[in-house]
Amino acid sequence: MQGTADGSGRGLSGSEELRNNGVVKNVDEARETSTGTPQEELAAGLRSDHPTRNRVARSILDHGPSTVAELAGRLGLTQAAVRRHLDALVAEDVVEPREQRVYGARTRGRPAKVFVLTDCGRDAFDQSYDKLAADALRWIAEKEGGPEAVAAFARARITAQAGAYRKAVESVTPDKRAEALAKALSVDGYAATARSAPVGEQLCQHHCPVAHVAEQFPQLCEAETEIFAELLGTHVQRLATIAHGDGVCTTFIPKTTTDASASTAGRNPA
CATH class of the missing domain: 1.10.10.10 (Winged helix-like DNA-binding domain superfamily/Winged helix DNA-binding domain)
Structure with a gap:
């Protein structure tokens, strides 16, 4: 396959072009x-x-x-x-x-x-070596403890990845955290944005480098939702995911209240 992705697995850069095969008559x-x-x-x-x-x-x-x-x-x-x-x-x-x-x-x-x-x-x-990743997670599930082992891996993965996200969020005031998180996610290829919504905000990820794997292993989405709640210091709710056929991953972030708890992170829709 020529020019479909760089070594980071984040897909084509802005200067590279999606190549077109024209109209196939037969x-x-x-x-x-x-x-x-x-x-x-x-x-x-x-x-x-x-x-x-x-x-x-x-x-x-x-x-x-x-x-x-x-x-x-x-x-x-x-x-x-x-x-x-x-x-x-x-x-x-x-x-x-x-x-x-x-x-x-x-x-x-x-x-x-x-x-x-x-x-x-x-x-x-995007070429993110989906089959290899899915095979590895399937092996973990079969050999190391079932879905709970996959969930543990997913939490460890997103925790390691979230170091940069945490720095971005902690460097701004609470009202700017969703926007800061969106910018940090975009650096990792998620093409994320934050926008106002009734009684809160929506964090939208327009691309997911691991969507095909997450379709088989929803623990990846669930761990991501939990880390968002932790980083933002409030309950969040996942409204839609690319892995489940939606056009964008959408996470609702309510206005922060004194009794909000990061431990009540919304679950990924089934």
């Missing part, structure tokens, strides 16, 4: 003559002759589920141009349309359609 014939998996075919077959299309896909990766209007605004394109590129990306199974998820009171009218990356689309940006 899909069945192409599949019959191919020897790789669908994900390998997509990543290996993409070319750099459509840089604007790459920008559209990259914007969805960085910002999460996006409407045509949002993409047009971010990229400085017309909505008609964005739709053309999205049609091609949908045909190539890089993105897919979904109904926009609404939190809180729903307004009148139909929800806007948003576009999210498919598993194949994420794989084109």
